[in-house]
Amino acid sequence: MKIASFNINGIKARSAALGRWLDEAQPDLVVLQEIKSTDEAFPREVIEERGYNLETHGQKGFNGVAILSKHPLEDVTRGLPGDESDTQARWIEATVGGPTHALRVCGLYLPNGNPVELDSEGQPKGGGKYAYKLDWMARMEARLRELMALEMPLALMGDYNIIPQAEDATRPDAWRDDALFLLPSREAFRRMINLGLTDAFRACTSGPGHYTFWDYQAGAFERNDGIRIDHILLNAYAADLLIDCRIDTEVRAGEKPSDHVPIWAELAL
């Protein structure tokens, strides 16, 4: 089973590009981020006409996530638990059955967190975007602790807005004080990894020069000035089934591309 994550940056503007990639890559399951659409306005045709089931968790204008799958999706839940007042659409879960095992999938769009606002003590300012990011990550860790009790394969994938290490950026110095690379961000990411998750990409490929995002501005892609912030994390049941994980870099050179490219993993299930 080939599973993938793609920050589509606006599904209405990206239907053609998504269709081209689906035809080429033939994934079994995809989580999308930044659909920037309500559920009602989502252009479902491009997905459904290719034989995918579709579950959306949308929002007007910003954010929004979705799961598409050739196999039926079961036990779909929407929203990250832990804060009833949080109205941002950034989390969706579903279970998909393969020939041999079922897989629990979480599709996530982790908050960006910029601008970083700190108080006089150097702590994230309450109500600010960086505090929201760290609060959201704490809630994700709590949900992950529940999911780790499931004795079945688990994949958490999406736009994490986290640069895990310096080698995951062309110019790490440029990101030193950015919410994507600040130490508290990377510590919160590592805490989740340390609960027993495998970074599928790093299980298959080491070294610098592998990115999933290039800014639209200043010709970042042409200069290969990128960052690796879209990740597929697997629990041990899923990591034991990992065959390969790759980034579809060439998608960024296509017509009217998203600023992110897809990342996918092949699992033996």
Added chain:
DNA sequence: ATGGTAGCACGGCTA
């Protein structure tokens, strides 16, 4: 310090 680009939706926010 600014401006550089893009999406949504039509003004300004988000990234």
